[in-house]
Amino acid sequence: MVRTKHHNRTPKRYTSRRHPPRLLVTGLLLLTAATLCGLFLSYANWRQLSDERQLKQEQAAQFAALDKRVAAAAQKKIDDAKKAEAAAKAAAAADEAARKQSAGQHPDGTVSSSICAVTIPSTLTVVINKKHCFSPLNWAPSDLASVQGYLLRSEAATQLGAMINAASAAGMGFSPSSAYRSYDNQVTTYNTWVAINGSQAAADTVSARPGYSEHQTGLAVDLQTSGCALECFAGTAAYQWLKQYASDYGFIERYPVGLTSITGYSPEAWHWRYIGVATARDMKTKGIQTLEEYLGIPGGDY
Template sequence: MYKKKIRIILFILLILTINHDNQKREFYQNITPIKNPNSNLVLVNKFHYLPSNYIPYDLEKIDVKYANDHKYVRKEVKNAFEQLSHEAKQDGYQIIAVSTFRSYRYQKNLYQYYVKEKGKKYADNCSARPGHSEHQTGLSIDVMGENMDYDRFEDSNAFTWMKRHAHEYGFILRYPSGKEHITGFKYEPWHYRYVGKEAATTIYEKQLTLEEYLHKK
């Protein structure tokens, strides 16, 4: 009798745990400040935010051969991206950085512009709130290919090359299709995030998001 009761209690606890895990977290609810902003594996999303005064200490300009203007990323990212873009070129593909480091202030204006023009729901779908953008880390790059339109990067041959090779240089496709409920962002074929070769290779091979990769670690 006693054992049976314990078994029932354990069963109830199990159900409660499963339900808890399945509960969908509301984006931008219970947000926490980021403690490791300088790490290559920093997680910036709709639950984790960077301080408004955070600027990476080692920003460097990408060689203008590989960018559409003066574009800044962290030193390690610059070297990796220039190598990636150079090797893509050797293979006959053009990969150009369009948007890289963005300050808190820049992101604030960008987000507020979308809210004003299209409403909050639209803004939250296509843009990050200030502090919640990966572009503030200096680790993210939006790219364009030979069609010179980042919005249509998926249609370019450069996209096919990136899909196969980005991880070899430490980059991941940060917002894949079908993972919107995890990343909080719609599919963005143009947005790449530097995480280093080791993490990028695992994420690529196991088809994970950065959220899933860090959760497993």
């Protein structure tokens, strides 16, 4: 049997001659362990550095976000301060304009010989001229009605319609070319003239300042014939008809020839003003041509 066979053998012994010396094995083991240990330490060190870098990056991002928030808050503070300053300036300018107006000064700083502000612009005989402006400057009538697409205050509109019909029946046709103009509308008109003429003084000769135009009363109308508007209107038969009959409908020629120093305006044959039938007839009877003279109210230039 195999086992018996083996029993007879002398057991072999390991000898230093046939195997590596123990010292070498131990050395190799130690070297391997040291290498592994070194590798592990290097890895741990790398991980630690990597983690630190990431942490630093995260912190930097947080600081950047914080800086942004601080900068935004600072900018908002500056913007708010600017807005408050602009609002304060606007309020001061409005106060100053109101103070000047109540002191009889024009909003542009020039001083009138009389108080500018007309506080009841709704009366039919109200005088709005270069020394009498609306108060508030942007006053608007509340009873506007249309005549051929142009707006006038209700009573004036009815009377203009009747006058146009009567003239037409007499073969003297005319129609409105301009009637009520709002304050905002006059601002645009006046500024256009300032731009065209290059100065306020030059613009004043052809256009009323905003808040000083009789067209804002809703009682003034510019008339034209089919062949003629503005300057040439004085030469028309329609104008002659108006001079004779307009008072019967409550209208007067507002800026007659030769009275510029009283009205403040060069002659405007086309510009007619409603003041009510009784007053218009009374003025005609007394031979008084201007509202300023009739009511004893100062007029003329600004």
